[in-house]
Amino acid sequence: MSFWPEFFLIAAVHLMAVASPGPDFAIVLRYAVRFGRKQAIYASIGIGMAILLHVTWSLVGIAVLIKTTPWLFKALSLAAAAYLLYIGVQAIRSKAPTDAAHAVGQNTTDVVPSGRKAFIAGFITNGLNPKATLFFLSLFAVIISPVTPLSYKVIYGLYMSLATTAWFCMLSAILTHTKIRGFLLLKGYWFDRVMGVLLLALAMHLVVSSFSS
Template sequence: MSFWPEFLMIASVHLLAVASPGPDFAIVLRYAVRFGRRAAIFASLGIGLAILLHVTYSLVGIGVIIKTTPWLFQLLTVLAAGYLLYLAQGALRAQAPSAGDAVALEQQTRPAGLKAFTAGFITNGLNPKATLFFLSLFAVIISAETPFSYKVIYGIYMALATASWFCLLSFLLTNSKIRGFLLLKGYWFDRLMGVLLLALAVKLLFSSFVDGS
């Protein structure tokens, strides 16, 4: 079968999905504002690596088990919502820094790498919407006759494309012209992200219990 038509279809659908606002965008924006470019890039890499998790269980069939086992899918949703709530409460408590605190905030970018990477990985890895997206992708767009090696290439591409998109977003959000402003006024963005994360968590829980009822 032809590789390129299917690949281009997957790339187009994936681009629309990754560019739409959601938990991944909120996490990258929060780390970019609060901790700077390095932390935001680490979060982006974590999100990209988590894509391979979704691809792997879609390829081996575990994703179907998750989708067809209501209690397991609901548990995944609750865990994702709980993690978003945990991140939200930290963001909502952000305080306005003094002028001298800007330097301290700049220095916070150093040790935040692993934490940001983990946050990005967990946020995407536990996202039930990502689970449904990749299940749909492999069931509807990718043909059953597509060679396994092609599917692996698709998965690697989507992981790299996702990480690249959010890394680009990290650079844009931490441009030097707005870095000083974000360091001093970024707590408002932090609080806004807290509200967004809270809303996403509530939406996840609501949809989970409505669909499960």
């Protein structure tokens, strides 16, 4: 079979999925605004590495188990909702900087998390996202042909992981540009609060959909 037509189709679908706003975008925006480029990039790498988790699940058949075992998928949804609820509450509690000049000069008055913590936050945000699991289930079941060699599927998975990392790293660089970051640091707590509300809405959506399915 031909490799390139399938690959380009997967790349296009993946680009649309990764560019759409969601928990991944929210966590990168939060880290970029509050903690700076380095922490946002660590979170972006965590998000990209979590893609390999979804790919692995799909390749070894665990994703099929999740799909055919309602209680397991419900547990995953509730775990994701709990995590989104936690980071959403933290975002809503963001406060305006008490000293504007100090905020711009020193980046943030918040305690900056380590690169490891930022990586874990990104990894958990994407890894526990049921929508990401369903996306890769659909991708491997519908778009990728059953006769596609395993080696091709592995290449697809690696590409999507690297492309996701590159996308969010680019986003991190844009959001932490000096002028953009200066503005976001002064008014960014409003973005933080809005993102917090969106994260809470996503958490509630997961809870409702898990019990209505």
